[in-house]
Amino acid sequence: MRGPRPVKILCAVGARPNFVKIAPILRAFEARRAAGEPVEITLVHTGQHYDAALSESFFADLEIRPPDVNLGVGSGSHAEQTAKVLAAVEPVLIERRPDLLIVVGDVNSTLACALAASKLLIPVAHVEAGLRSGDRTMPEEINRILTDAISDLCFTTCLEANRHLAREGIAPEKIVFVGNVMIDTLLRHRPHARVPELFGRLGLSPRSYAVMTVHRPSNVDRLEDARVFLDVLEPVQQRIPVILPVHPRTRVMLERHGLGDRLARLTRLQLVEPLGYSEFLYLMDRARLVLTDSGGVQEETTVLGVPCLTLRDNTERAITIEEGTNRLTGMRPAAVVEAVDQILRDGWPTSRVPALWDGHAAERIADLVLGGRAEKGRIAS
Numbered sequence: 001m002r003g004p005r006p007v008k009i010l011c012a013v014g015a016r017p018n019f020v021k022i023a024p025i026l027r028a029f030e031a032r033r034a035a036g037e038p039v040e041i042t043l044v045h046t047g048q049h050y051d052a053a054l055s056e057s058f059f060a061d062l063e064i065r066p067p068d069v070n071l072g073v074g075s076g077s078h079a080e081q082t083a084k085v086l087a088a089v090e091p092v093l094i095e096r097r098p099d100l101l102i103v104v105g106d107v108n109s110t111l112a113c114a115l116a117a118s119k120l121l122i123p124v125a126h127v128e129a130g131l132r133s134g135d136r137t138m139p140e141e142i143n144r145i146l147t148d149a150i151s152d153l154c155f156t157t158c159l160e161a162n163r164h165l166a167r168e169g170i171a172p173e174k175i176v177f178v179g180n181v182m183i184d185t186l187l188r189h190r191p192h193a194r195v196p197e198l199f200g201r202l203g204l205s206p207r208s209y210a211v212m213t214v215h216r217p218s219n220v221d222r223l224e225d226a227r228v229f230l231d232v233l234e235p236v237q238q239r240i241p242v243i244l245p246v247h248p249r250t251r252v253m254l255e256r257h258g259l260g261d262r263l264a265r266l267t268r269l270q271l272v273e274p275l276g277y278s279e280f281l282y283l284m285d286r287a288r289l290v291l292t293d294s295g296g297v298q299e300e301t302t303v304l305g306v307p308c309l310t311l312r313d314n315t316e317r318a319i320t321i322e323e324g325t326n327r328l329t330g331m332r333p334a335a336v337v338e339a340v341d342q343i344l345r346d347g348w349p350t351s352r353v354p355a356l357w358d359g360h361a362a363e364r365i366a367d368l369v370l371g372g373r374a375e376k377g378r379i380a381s
Contacts, residue, residue: 007039010100020277025104061277073109093122100369106140114146124150127155148168161177186281187359204243207288214229228331228333232336234266237267240268242269310326324352
């Protein structure tokens with residue numbers, strides 16, 4: 001006698017932040033499959049982040065198996081990239097006909113894959129749903145809002161996200177607070193984080209340096225913005241050595257603006273190549289402070305207990321300010337310097353780890369999808 005038909009789940013990723021979030025989800029479903037539950041998992045990589053070496057490094061660090069399908073869409077404007085993913089993923093969805101598409105985060109691939117599935121009447125689950133910055137000039141904000149609107153299940157990282165979704169008219173039965181899958185990955189890999197070669201080469205010791213990451217277009221695209229970025233960086237590196245893994249976008253824009261000579265005069269700044277997940281985790285975990293415009297880094301530093309200054313005027317991760325180590329300074333030199341001086345002089349007030357950021361969010365997602373709760377999202381039984 002034949003057993004029940006397997007539940008077919010397709011997970012789509014497109015950019016490095018997605019990899020960090022999908023790794024524990026894949027692991028949770030594979031564990032259920034190994035335990036005898038009828039579930040089939042397909043991994044689709046859209047190729048939105050097309051640096052092959054760095055993508056492969058992240059897959060290896062995060063113990064992610066090679067994708068079943070790589071769409072290889074590459075770069076382009078937001079419209080071009082979204083359109084490429086939409087056109088490329090549709091045939092895969094038609095061929096595989098999953099019972100559920102799982103998308104994570106807020107990149108162009110997230111929205112495009114969700115839209116393609118929704119038009120094919122394939123249920124969609126959005127992991128990290130409900131985050132809102134209130135700033136619709138950010139492409140990620142548009143991606144978040146639209147993905148949530150067409151998703152059948154909205155898995156959230158905090159109760160504030162639940163409230164955002166409720167205000168936007170998302171049905172209560174579609175909203176489930178599960179915790180933060182990015183923290184699942186961090187807690188799994190933190191004890192075994194790999195020492196980056198630069199740690200010894202630069203003679204670094206714990207709490208003796210700052211880490212900075214900057215990549216958002218609003219901070220580096222225009223000449224005046226790039227100059228302000230250096231206006232921030234210059235006084236910070238005078239106070240504490242700064243390690244700056246240079247995002248490809250940042251490097252291109254700084255070179256295009258002819259700011260190389262000014263960079264070279266920052267003697268306590270170390271520009272380094274982008275690091276793999278494990279090495280960057282090691283570097284960040286031992287930093288005295290972190291300056292960033294990344295959403296994920298705000299969450300990771302909150303759990304690591306490392307002071308974080310967010311170089312933006314808003315954040316979709318308000319819980320990292322309310323409960324964690326994060327503070328908004330914007331890209332304003334005076335505000336950044338004041339905060340850096342406070343950290344170096346007094347430290348940061350005591351913070352706490354948000355609820356359900358405990359390393360088990362992905363397990364809760366698997367339980368909900370395979371245990372019946374997800375039927376409210378129209379998943380076939």
